[in-house]
Amino acid sequence: xxxxxxSDYQIxxxxxxxxxxxxxxxxxxxxxxxxxxxxxxxxALRMVALGSNVEDILGQGAPSLVYHSGQSLGLAMGQxxxxxxxxxxxxxxxxxxxLCRQLSIGLVVPDKVDLSAGVLELxxxxxxxxxxxxxxxxxICHFEAGMVGGIVRSFxxxxxxxxxxxxxxxxxxTCLIRVDLL
Amino acid sequence: xxxxVQFLDPRKSQNNEIxxxxxxxMNIQGVSAAAIVDSDGFVTxxxxxxxxxxxxxxxxxxxxxxxAAKAAQHVGHHLxxxxxxxxxxxxxxxxxxxxxxxxxxxxxxxxxxxxVRFELKETIPVLKKxxxxxxxx
Amino acid sequence: MHWFxxxxxxxxxxxDDYLSAQRQPAADIVNVSEVTRLKRAAFIDAVQALVDxxxxxxxxxxxxxxxxxxxxxxxxxxxxxxxxxxxxxxTIRAAxxxxxxxxxxxxxxxxxxxxxxxxxxxxxxxIILCISSPKGVNLASVLSQAK
Numbered sequence: 436x437x438x439x440x441x442s443d444y445q446i447x448x449x450x451x452x453x454x455x456x457x458x459x460x461x462x463x464x465x466x467x468x469x470x471x472x473x474x475x476x477x478x479a480l481r482m483v484a485l486g487s488n489v490e491d492i493l494g495q496g497a498p499s500l501v502y503h504s505g506q507s508l509g510l511a512m513g514q515x516x517x518x519x520x521x522x523x524x525x526x527x528x529x530x531x532x533x534l535c536r537q538l539s540i541g542l543v544v545p546d547k548v549d550l551s552a553g554v555l556e557l558x559x560x561x562x563x564x565x566x567x568x569x570x571x572x573x574x575i576c577h578f579e580a581g582m583v584g585g586i587v588r589s590f591x592x593x594x595x596x597x598x599x600x601x602x603x604x605x606x607x608x609t610c611l612i613r614v615d616l617l
Numbered sequence: 618x619x620x621x622v623q624f625l626d627p628r629k630s631q632n633n634e635i636x637x638x639x640x641x642x643m644n645i646q647g648v649s650a651a652a653i654v655d656s657d658g659f660v661t662x663x664x665x666x667x668x669x670x671x672x673x674x675x676x677x678x679x680x681x682x683x684x685a686a687k688a689a690q691h692v693g694h695h696l697x698x699x700x701x702x703x704x705x706x707x708x709x710x711x712x713x714x715x716x717x718x719x720x721x722x723x724x725x726x727x728x729x730x731x732x733v734r735f736e737l738k739e740t741i742p743v744l745k746k747x748x749x750x751x752x753x754x
Numbered sequence: 755m756h757w758f759x760x761x762x763x764x765x766x767x768x769x770d771d772y773l774s775a776q777r778q779p780a781a782d783i784v785n786v787s788e789v790t791r792l793k794r795a796a797f798i799d800a801v802q803a804l805v806d807x808x809x810x811x812x813x814x815x816x817x818x819x820x821x822x823x824x825x826x827x828x829x830x831x832x833x834x835x836x837x838x839x840x841x842x843x844x845t846i847r848a849a850x851x852x853x854x855x856x857x858x859x860x861x862x863x864x865x866x867x868x869x870x871x872x873x874x875x876x877x878x879x880x881i882i883l884c885i886s887s888p889k890g891v892n893l894a895s896v897l898s899q900a901k
Contacts, residue, residue: 493684499657503676596659743787743790
């Protein structure tokens with residue numbers, strides 16, 4: 436008998452990622468409501484369930500958990516985008532932009548790519564997490580920072596540190612994520 | 618949630634001393650890893666004598682410390698100075714430095730807990746000052 | 755000054771050196787940090803060396819040093835080291851009540867004598883040195899005569 440060592444969350448995660456990889460966004464059991472949800476529901480999950488509620492329990496550990504979660508998604512997205520492109524950065528970025536648009540994560544735009552200095556800066560316009568949120572005191576898109584970090588790491592196969600340096604919720608009109616290749 | 622914007626410039630002189638401090642901690646009997654973790658769970662400095670998934674340990678250290686600190690607040694213990702995780706095969710000790718940075722030590726079972734804890738307690742005030750001048754300049 | 759007293763005096767000096775290093779102004783934190791670290795290492799190494807020497811003295815059955823009730827240096831692996839730590843904490847705390855109420859001054863030594871064994875606790879800087887022996891052994895004598 437084969438022993439199933441995956442947790443239920445891991446099983447669900449696999450199915451979600453498989454769905455993303457397939458590029459097929461229709462979903463079963465949503466005949467009337469369809470595959471899309473209001474952005475406020477996503478934001479409730481992101482900023483409440485994976486934000487203030489996690490912060491209530493983990494305190495200063497919350498951003499790191501959120502960053503780590505985003506990084507896991509970014510690594511998975513990177514694997515999808517890196518398939519059959521022969522390590523071509525432009526193609527990779529193109530596929531990532533498309534994927535982020537399809538998933539309504541945001542409009543990803545490379546702002547600065549300085550590989551000799553090991554620094555990349557990517558803009559996330561219309562960021563799904565912080566659109567319509569204002570008056571925060573510090574960048575809040577740790578998930579997107581982790582995701583971008585995971586995407587970059589996946590391509591270069593190097594450790595990276597991604598930091599959100601501008602955030603729409605701070606009044607910056609966009610989210611800017613700086614990635615340092617280590 | 619706090620900002621995650623804290624760059625650590627490896628060229629700064631404080632960095633050498635931080636490395637020396639970690640190396641010194643590694644010289645304590647039974648200590649197998651000494652790391653500094655930033656507020657995002659990213660390992661900024663590490664000395665270790667075995668392979669570690671730095672991403673995972675960094676995030677876990679922040680999460681465990683954060684949860685312990687929250688639990689302390691819930692029972693009116695205010696600030697958390699150290700979290701000691703006693704495991705089958707050793708200890709993980711974590712202490713806050715400054716601006717969300719945490720110093721974490723991994724030890725084998727044979728480590729003398731008082732020795733490690735004493736060294737941590739004495740090291741933290743110096744690290745706090747180093748980080749203050751490091752992040753300010 | 756006999757051997758053990760001179761060893762304790764040396765430890766006290768090293769502990770004082772360390773405390774002085776800690777009190778240095780932090781203007782040059784990098785250098786202060788290094789000096790403090792070296793002074794601390796000198797003190798702890800001396801504590802470990804003394805523990806190693808004391809346990810070899812005939813009549814001494816165990817020796818260890820503790821900080822806040824947790825073991826800092828020991829002569830060899832022993833099963834009751836954690837119990838020693840707990841006793842030390844309890845005893846020191848109780849004795850500290852007498853510091854002011856009985857006008858004892860800062861606690862320097864505590865000796866507990868049982869029907870079988872006895873335990874001496876000596877305060878040295880931030881640590882407590884702990885020596886145990888069978889009840890019949892004159893600890894002061896064996897420690898003073900050691901070299």
